[in-house]
Amino acid sequence: MNSRFLLLLFAFFLQASPLLAQSNKLIKELENKRGILQKQIAESESLLKTTKKDVGSQLGGLAALTGQIEERKRYILAINNDVESIERELTSLERQLARLQRELKDKKKKYESSVQYLYKNRSIEEKLMFIFSAKNLSQTYRRMRYVREYATYQRLQGEELLKKQEQVKHKRQELRQVKSAKEELLKEREAEKAKLEEQEKEKKVLVANLQKKQQGLQNEINKKRREANQLNTRIDRLIAEEIEKARKRAAEEARREAAARKKAEEKSADKTTASATPKNTTAPVEAFSMSKADRELSGNFVNNRGKLPMPITGAYIITSHYGQYAVEGLRNVKLDNKGIDIQGKPGAQARAIFNGKVAAVFKLNGLFNILIRHGNYISVYCNLSSASVKQGDDVTTKQTIGQIFSDNSDNGRTVLHFQLRKEKEKLNPEPWLNR
Structure with a gap:
């Protein structure tokens, strides 16, 4: 019984540890995809210099600025998609946490019941009386096995309770990390929107100059x-x-x-x-x-x-x-x-x-x-x-x-x-x- 329990416990931790890694993997994948777009935008910003005042140069500058604005809009769209992905992950995590908390509450009740039962029947004398009051040898054996298995059951209940508490702890940590990633993403989106607004203003000025010519x-x-x-x-x-x-x-x-x-x-x-x-x-x-x-x-x-x-x-x-x-x-x-x-x-x-x-x-x-x-x-x-x-x-x-x-x-x-x-x-x- 003990060896089987240890195997189950080991399997649980193998399964529980990726819970945190799963959300981290999602965040990492989203960051990598955005990173490619972000690098492209940063590098292409150096292509926007327009120093000449002639029409040809300004027309080329307008084309480059329009292209850069399109790239930034594409990046903001990618951020919006990532925010939606993270929000879906948050919703899933919150549901998982609620389920774990219900399971934890249920296990606490069961554990409290087993503790109360043992408290009421806590003395060795009571256990011995229960065993020896059997009518025959077969019943005595069954009562001995019952006492032993109930003690094992109570120990397992305690261990299950600890496992469930650990699961809840990991899920809360995972939830905090995903929320933090979402907050950073929202800040980045606002920064990109501000840059986009500046570029739109710059484009209007350039268009106004060209309209005069x-x-x-x-x-x-x-x-x-x-x-x-x-x-x-x-x-x-x-x-x-x-x-x-x-x-x-x-x-x-x-x-x-x-x-x-x-x-x-x-x-x-x-x-x-x-x-x-x-x-x-x-x-x-x-x-x-x-x-x-x-x-x-x-x-x-x-x-x-x-x-x-x-x-x-x-x-x-x-x-x-x-x-x-x-x-x-x-x-x-x-x-x-x-x-x-x-x-x-x-x-x-x-x-x-x-x-x-x-x-x-x-x-x-x-x-x-x-x-x-x-x-x-x-x-x-x-x-x-x-x-x-x-x-x-x-x-x-x-x-x-x-x-x-x-x-x-x-x-x-x-x-x-x-x-x-x-x-x-x-x-x-x-x-x-x-x-």
């Missing part, structure tokens, strides 16, 4: 639109050429497979019979758009949607999103981005988002642009001051492919323009990237 602003937008159209026309032409190359590779592969099949059939079949019932084993060229290798690479690329690395090294802010949208606060200022613009620190490198082959490297307005094929997907990296790969090179995920141009006349502003295509179809890159 409407003509210069429109000229700058038109200039950027012309440059973007020129770049996209070149990219579209190169992608069309790459699609045609892929189609020819696939058609040639199909022809080789058909020829091999035909040769094998001719060896195993009678030539006369074969000539009497000709078989068309070669499919039309139009039926093939990708080789087996390209299909496999495309499948792997699709399977990594949402997990692809950012195409830039170091701290970054997304300053312009995919698609058509108006710039908040500026009338008649509409942008149409075929990809996304990502601002980094001076010296930042562009890097491949997945394994692939360099389809093209070309220069436009003095800057390099690189296209990488991943099956029938193509990633595009623009605005590079140098390229470290050439057409035909195989690249691997996260391999650096060139340095992003830093504009020394604009406080070293460093912006990568990144696009993603599925053949000729333009895709929004953000859902594909791991942020």
Whole structure:
């Protein structure tokens, strides 16, 4: 009986000790997730400097500030989600504590009853009289066993009471720690909201300054639109050429497979019979758009949607999103981005988002642009001051492919323009990237 009880006691403590660790683990996981976002925000704050007063610089500064505001809102949203998780944990802990306290109260009552019973029948003489007043030997044995087991029962009741008190103590400690974590989180949220409010004010001032320069602003937008159209026309032409190359590779592969099949059939079949019932084993060229290798690479690329690395090294802010949208606060200022613009620190490198082959490297307005094929997907990296790969090179995920141009006349502003295509179809890159 004693050995079994010790095993039960040991098992209880093995089970009870993780109770505290469980909430600590949740808090730690939430802290780690927030830590990544917090580091990203802290590093990207250094990208917000705008010293020049010209429209182009201020427009770039507005884009960077808007991106930083979005990042901070995303961080505050993460804090809100973490607060909700901790509140759910608190509710669960409070229910567990209430249940333990009810169980403790119940065990105290049972223990008090057993103590009172023993007190009433406390003398050795009374126990002996109870045993020896039995009518026969069998009854005597049963009464002896009853006295012994009741004593053991009372001891176990006491030990169970101590265990339950220890459980209540641990649960209260766990509850205090989670409440403390929640209080710290709420303080952090208020601090982030204050920073966000300051940045919103700064943005209003910047927008007001730009509104006073409407003509210069429109000229700058038109200039950027012309440059973007020129770049996209070149990219579209190169992608069309790459699609045609892929189609020819696939058609040639199909022809080789058909020829091999035909040769094998001719060896195993009678030539006369074969000539009497000709078989068309070669499919039309139009039926093939990708080789087996390209299909496999495309499948792997699709399977990594949402997990692809950012195409830039170091701290970054997304300053312009995919698609058509108006710039908040500026009338008649509409942008149409075929990809996304990502601002980094001076010296930042562009890097491949997945394994692939360099389809093209070309220069436009003095800057390099690189296209990488991943099956029938193509990633595009623009605005590079140098390229470290050439057409035909195989690249691997996260391999650096060139340095992003830093504009020394604009406080070293460093912006990568990144696009993603599925053949000729333009895709929004953000859902594909791991942020």
